[in-house]
Amino acid sequence: MDLHTVTEVVSPAAPGMWRPGDAWLGGGTALFGEPRPSISRLLDLPSAGWPPITVRDDGLEIAATCTVATLFRTLGTYDVVAQCCHAFLASFKIWNVATVGGNLCAALPAGPMISLGAALGGMCRLLDPSGGERFVPVAGFVTGEGRTVLREGELLRSIELPAVIPRTAFRRGSLHRHGRSAVLLIGALDRDGAFTLTVTAATRRPWVLRFDEVPSPEGLDAALRAIGPSDYVDDVHGHPAWRAHLTGYYAEQIRTELSR
CATH class of the missing domain: 3.30.465.10 (Uridine Diphospho-n-acetylenolpyruvylglucosamine Reductase; domain 3)
Structure with missing residues (x-):
């Protein structure tokens, strides 16, 4: 996608350079993905040389x-x-x-x-x-x-x-083998036994459910009910009811895996 309203690229850029009509440019794979007529100048960040x-x-x-x-x-x-x-x-x-x-x-x-x-x-x-x-x-x-x-x-x-990456379990679901993620869940078990379940892709924003220990199936199901029908994404990649069902299905798999 050409951003035909852009008239200048500042490289390298820094926070103090920003002004209305600017956009921060990283890799550009998202920025150039759709028309953005309000943008007149790009501030190039990769050229700033930040250690990765x-x-x-x-x-x-x-x-x-x-x-x-x-x-x-x-x-x-x-x-x-x-x-x-x-x-x-x-x-x-x-x-x-x-x-x-x-x-x-x-x-x-x-x-x-x-x-x-x-x-x-x-x-x-x-x-x-x-x-x-x-x-x-x-x-x-x-x-x-x-x-x-x-x-x-x-x-x-x-x-x-x-500094410490906990033990994790990962589940991802899509309508197609190479399709966009419709459901993506990550469970994490800390060294002290605390359990977290992160729900993304299925929902409009991340949901992180925290427990002092690996919950029972009933406890996990009750926590997932906090995510209401309107919180699930509704688009061509999956219906909300299907995303909610798959979220519960994968959540139980993760709970079982991390309880072993």
């Missing part, structure tokens, strides 16, 4: 400009990372261009980087035009289909993950 992944004593920092290919090469030994990368069902060309931050900011229900960050308790580091920063949980960053908590001119700088 920084390992610290207290965890990992994944730059918003980190590509899916780099994420897979660096952290793909973790099953949940590899599974979420493969959930793109994209060619190597997309893997080498699409960014982790772009997938979050597009806020599509099927965004697997949203699933990964929410399931691992990630935090989004956001920068505003004045250089100030704030932190928002990945699970709360996306508020609906195509909607995030980003304010005008604010950008996603990075996603911070904990």
Whole structure:
């Protein structure tokens, strides 16, 4: 898609450069996916040279400009990372261009980087035009289909993950073998026995259900009822009732797997 209203590209870009009519440019796979007549200038972030992944004593920092290919090469030994990368069902060309931050900011229900960050308790580091920063949980960053908590001119700088990756179980469903994710669930079991179930793709925003221990089938089912019919996505990739059914079906599989 050509953005024919764009008259200038600023490279490299920084938070203080933003002005009305600008858009932050990462990999561009989402930005160039549809007409955006309100955009007149692009602020190029990859050329800023942010380290893709920084390992610290207290965890990992994944730059918003980190590509899916780099994420897979660096952290793909973790099953949940590899599974979420493969959930793109994209060619190597997309893997080498699409960014982790772009997938979050597009806020599509099927965004697997949203699933990964929410399931691992990630935090989004956001920068505003004045250089100030704030932190928002990945699970709360996306508020609906195509909607995030980003304010005008604010950008996603990075996603911070904990140092210890918990034991996980992954389930993904689609109407077609190579179709867009219609249901994507990740269960996580911490060392202290706490259990979380993250529901994405089926719902308009991430849902993270937390338990002190692996719940009973009845307890898990009761928690899932908090997700109402209107919370499920209704589009060509699946009817809400089918998504809700598959969510419950996969949730029980995950509960069983992590209780062993």
